[in-house]
Amino acid sequence: MLEFAVELFSDYTARTILLGAASLGVVSGVVGSYAVLRKQSLVGDVMSHAALPGIVLAFLIMGVKEQLPIFIGAALSAVLAVFLINLVTSNSRIKTDSAMGMALSVFFGLGLVLLTYAQKMPDANQAGLDKFLFGQAEALVEKDVLVIGLTGVFALLVVGVFWKEFKLLCFDPDFGGTMGFSMKSLDLLVTAVIVSAIVIGLQTVGVVLMSSLLIAPAVAARQWTGSMGSMVILAASVAVVSAVTGVALSSGLENVPTGPAVIVCVSIIAFFSVLFSPNGFFTLKFKDARSRREIRKDYVLKALHDLALEHNDPGYAHSERLLALGSEKGFNVRESLSQLQAAGYVERVGEENWRLTPSGILEIRELSPLEKSG
Amino acid sequence: MSSGEQHPAVRVTDLTVAYGDKTVLWDIDLEIPGGSMVAVVGPNGAGKTTLIKSIQGLVPRIAGVVSIHGEPYEKQRKEVSYVPQRGSVDWDFPTSVVDTVKMGSYGDLGWIRRPGRKEHEKALGALEKVDMAEFAHRQISQLSGGQQQRVFLARALVQSASVYLLDEPFQGVDATTEKAIVRILKELVAGGKTVLAVHHDLNTVSEYYERIAILNVGLVASGRVDEVFNSENLMKAYGGKTSFFPERKSARRAV
Numbered sequence: 001m002l003e004f005a006v007e008l009f010s011d012y013t014a015r016t017i018l019l020g021a022a023s024l025g026v027v028s029g030v031v032g033s034y035a036v037l038r039k040q041s042l043v044g045d046v047m048s049h050a051a052l053p054g055i056v057l058a059f060l061i062m063g064v065k066e067q068l069p070i071f072i073g074a075a076l077s078a079v080l081a082v083f084l085i086n087l088v089t090s091n092s093r094i095k096t097d098s099a100m101g102m103a104l105s106v107f108f109g110l111g112l113v114l115l116t117y118a119q120k121m122p123d124a125n126q127a128g129l130d131k132f133l134f135g136q137a138e139a140l141v142e143k144d145v146l147v148i149g150l151t152g153v154f155a156l157l158v159v160g161v162f163w164k165e166f167k168l169l170c171f172d173p174d175f176g177g178t179m180g181f182s183m184k185s186l187d188l189l190v191t192a193v194i195v196s197a198i199v200i201g202l203q204t205v206g207v208v209l210m211s212s213l214l215i216a217p218a219v220a221a222r223q224w225t226g227s228m229g230s231m232v233i234l235a236a237s238v239a240v241v242s243a244v245t246g247v248a249l250s251s252g253l254e255n256v257p258t259g260p261a262v263i264v265c266v267s268i269i270a271f272f273s274v275l276f277s278p279n280g281f282f283t284l285k286f287k288d289a290r291s292r293r294e295i296r297k298d299y300v301l302k303a304l305h306d307l308a309l310e311h312n313d314p315g316y317a318h319s320e321r322l323l324a325l326g327s328e329k330g331f332n333v334r335e336s337l338s339q340l341q342a343a344g345y346v347e348r349v350g351e352e353n354w355r356l357t358p359s360g361i362l363e364i365r366e367l368s369p370l371e372k373s374g
Numbered sequence: 375m376s377s378g379e380q381h382p383a384v385r386v387t388d389l390t391v392a393y394g395d396k397t398v399l400w401d402i403d404l405e406i407p408g409g410s411m412v413a414v415v416g417p418n419g420a421g422k423t424t425l426i427k428s429i430q431g432l433v434p435r436i437a438g439v440v441s442i443h444g445e446p447y448e449k450q451r452k453e454v455s456y457v458p459q460r461g462s463v464d465w466d467f468p469t470s471v472v473d474t475v476k477m478g479s480y481g482d483l484g485w486i487r488r489p490g491r492k493e494h495e496k497a498l499g500a501l502e503k504v505d506m507a508e509f510a511h512r513q514i515s516q517l518s519g520g521q522q523q524r525v526f527l528a529r530a531l532v533q534s535a536s537v538y539l540l541d542e543p544f545q546g547v548d549a550t551t552e553k554a555i556v557r558i559l560k561e562l563v564a565g566g567k568t569v570l571a572v573h574h575d576l577n578t579v580s581e582y583y584e585r586i587a588i589l590n591v592g593l594v595a596s597g598r599v600d601e602v603f604n605s606e607n608l609m610k611a612y613g614g615k616t617s618f619f620p621e622r623k624s625a626r627r628a629v
Contacts, residue, residue: 037467164480164488172463172477175529178430178456179481226513228468 029236032214050081052111135206135259223277381444389438416589478532520551
């Protein structure tokens, strides 16, 4: 495997392909962040699937697998799908999710039908057209990488120039509108950038999975940072690592299309982030458990204190049973008592009884917010 | 109030707005004199939010004209500050408090130019005014409802406009925040600014505002609170659905 990697990086063709994958990663990560922040992840999915009929039609019309016509065909049919979704939702009672589901299946279905038809054609030109389904990075040549790179530079320039405006668009478009920014134009611009990112990824990752390369890196990045700038940069890095690893994997293993290999990589990173980041599933569960333990300790401490006050003696000892009864907290009082004992706030008197230590009495005064509200 | 030739801060003429086949605002004529603090009240679905939005062209007007200080709104955007409903944005958005407040300066910056040192200072100053200076570098996702509202107000303050349009600024905020916001709004009015706020709590109308617009699709009444805020007009707007009558208010004011 290592040998293979060395070979991959030293070979000119392989370097070209990896460069293409890396550029694609940068663009997808950056642009995908906007799709996620605008809650338009599904639109990306619809657009990438909807590109298929455009790809095949472009081929059928031109008769050759030229890159430019195919890109234009893909972009046009992706945009048409979004246009139809807007048309349907604003002129009927059909909701956006249903309209998107329909657009995706109708366009993708049509694309598959056209693809089957194209593949039955007698000449051999159409060979490899089906690679657009799941992507085939090996097919990338220098010219393709150049187009990916140029489109990428365009997308990044747009994002860089309109950074502030795009932030308004994502966070509070109404407010942006009142300041005189045309939110409609900005919306079109973001859509254009997303479409171009999808189009340049079709050859490498394929129509079926391209949207994942947009969405998953942004989702992963969002877990680790609270600033939009670092989210975009991190998403780009995640996408580059995934795209390059995926391409390397699919060339190393026979018959593995590039798209699935890339998506497996990016999904692993996204899953890990969702589970283990500072706001991730496990971290939150852990924090929850800790605060539940702390709050229960405070309850028990306060219960001991209240009982002691009834006897006008802060050090008065009470039985564990009485604490459990009087408190009706529905949790294991003994466990909290042991934890308090370990902290030195309570001490055991005899077999069954507990009382506050001086530092426990100090601690209960620290809990004043609880005292006030209770 | 509208003395001589002076134009009102906000003038709405023949404003009608509809969503689909539902008329939301019908033929509204409204004049807000400069330097006043005005409550917009009315039952749910009365079109209060739509009024605020349509003044700023955020929802299309079927008919009607809006002018600010005598000029069409479109020419006077910089004179108008907008505080939308707190719930209208996603507070999980990855940004800090100070960066959110800075958005208020984007209008003055215009296209492409980025906020710099000056805008940063201005944002910090606005945060100071709403007692949120210590939260400047917090994530907005960590704020409470009251703090979110203060951030939105700070963002509007940065705009240094002369007319403030607020959509339910007291919705779901704590009592301290409510008092702080009222204090800031009254300071603005004392400085000659105009405040128009969608308001829900009829109990505090007389305490907070000098003028009121009572709305229910049509404009039921508008004018000075002591003149038009009465049971007759409220009945017209709310029907039998409100048990609030200003006659009983004097007893309650003792609080």
